[in-house]
Amino acid sequence: MLRSYILAAIVLCNDSIGSYGDEVTPVSFRRDIAPILLDSCIACHGPKKAEGGYRVDTYNELLKPGDSGETPIATMPDQVSEFLRRITCDESERMPADNDALTPDQIVLITSWIAAGAKFDGQNPGESVGLVIPPVQYLDPPDVYSRAVPITALTFSPDGKQIVTNGYHELVIWNTKDAKLVRRIKNVGQRVFALAFAPDGKTLAVGCGQPGRSGEVRLVDFESGAIKAVVARTSDVVLDLAYRPGADELAIAAADSTIRILNVDTLQEIQTIASHADWVTDIAWSDDGVRLASASRDKSAKVYDGATGELLSSYLGHGAAVRGISILADNQQVVSVGSDNKLHRWNVDGANKVAEIGVGGEGQKLLRVGANLYVPCSDTRLLRIDLATNKISQVLKGHRDWVLTACSQPTTLGDSDIPSIASGAFDGEVRIWSIADAATVQAWIAKP
Structure with a gap:
């Protein structure tokens, strides 16, 4: 059986696979092989579960023998690749063992890739196969939504005249004066959980992904809507973003339990912080960029040295998932x-609680504006807390x-000298509030 598959692969590859005119496009690990491994192999041969001691979650691991000692990917023509043998043999030994066999086309791709030298065409052979796959071009969202999506992220434009909200595989931009739809930016992840403008106001960082499947940050040119880059790809959704004050860095919190810090000029990751054991739900820099704080579903809140990532403090007083965090102006x-329905105030040094405020519902990502703190709550209210x-x-x-979320206007609306606050809810409603009298300035369902 193996011989027949290999012969078929050679014929098909020469005749059609990757061909365009007289040219033949080489089989790519990133484009062709990694998606097969991710969809069909990694569930039984990943870092958490490695049947037979064999892993395929990275290119490097794919090349290492399992417990049998057999060479999985042969580099010499006279050698047999155990990986190829196991995906083409009879049902008693075939892999995947508990799922459908790979298709003939998939086997052709793998065979052709091995025959051509099994080369890696990415940047980091130790990176997860889910992250080396080239960024996808997402399908266009529907012209008209049948129902509203929960507002999990929103932000004012740098001039304060527009509001950007999440949609389905898109960002939706609204006029703050009349709540009219202005435009839509397509080709972003299925669900968007975080938005952050760069200090220059030209680039919008979009934290998005497909829950339980993938996550990424897309950098968007706000004026044109073009995708400038896709960075910080993760194995689960990106939940929060924060630009570091005074530095060209972006902190990224993800549901894979990590925090990544990215240089926004080189688009390279500076460091990864893996201090949490569950989703990192919110992150916040100190005003001077010296410290970074994080909240997690693992019931902890932490503070790090912003330059080194060293853990400075870990607060465990909530006893429930922590959803929002902010470092106060004094850095102390x-x-x-x-989820304990309380706001905790605590010292970085010693991680001891100094105050507790009941908020009546599960609090979400915090928004600090000067000496005031805004707390979005599950009981349908947005609270302002006087930190003094x-x-x-x-x-x-x-x-x-x-x-679920709130943001502050960078400039003022109308004649008011106090910036307005906007909030988004699970039912898709966006509200703009006048902080002077807590009145609603605009309210609409953000559904195209």
Whole structure:
């Protein structure tokens, strides 16, 4: 059987695979082989579960023998590749063992790739196969949504005249004056959980992905809507983003439990922080960029040295998932909120709690504006907390579903000298609030 597959592969490869006119495109590990490994092999041969002691989660691991000692990917013509033998043999030994066999076309690709030298065409052979796959061109979203999507991310444009909200595989931009649709930016991940403008206001970082499957950050030229780069690809969705004050760096929090720090000029990762044991739900820099804080579903909140990533403090007082975090202006204290329905204020040094405020619902990502803190809550309210007194100073009511996110206007609306606040809810509603009197300036369902 193996001989017949190999002969068929050679014929098919010469006749059609990757051909265009008289040219033959070489089989690519990134484009052709990695997706097969991700879809059909990694569930049983990954870092957490390695049947037979064999892993395929990276190119480097793919080349290493398992417990049998057989060469998985042969580099010499007279050698047999155990990997190829196992995907083409009879059912008693065939892999995948518990799923459908690979298709003839997939086997052709693998055979042709091995015959051509089994080369790696990515940048890092130790990187997960899910991350070496080239960025996809996503399908266009529907022209008209049948239902609203939860507003999990929103931000004002740099001039304060527009609001950007998440959509389905897109960003949707609205006019703040009349809540009218302005334009749509396509080709982003299925779900968007974080938006952050670069300090120059020209590039919008989009944290997105498909839950449980993949995540990434797409850098968008805001004026044109063009995708400038795709960076920080992860095995699960990106949940938050934060540009470091005074430095060309972007911190990225993901559901794969890591924090990545990226140089936005070179687009290279500077460091990865793997201190949490579960989703990293929120991150925040100190005002001077010296410290970085993180919140996690593992029930902890942490503070790191911004330059080295060294863990400085770990707070475990919530006893439940932590959803939001912020470092206060003095760099000595942190506020965090989560599923225990409480806001905790604690010292970085010693990680001891100094104050606690009940917020009436599960708190989400925190927004700090000067001496005030805004807490989106699952009880449909957006709360303003006075950090000087540790008391709720304003309650913004009007949403009818969980409030998931909030952002502050960088400039002012109308004649007010106080920036407005916008919030987004699970039912797809966006509200713009006048902080002076807690009145709603605009409210609409952000559904194209």
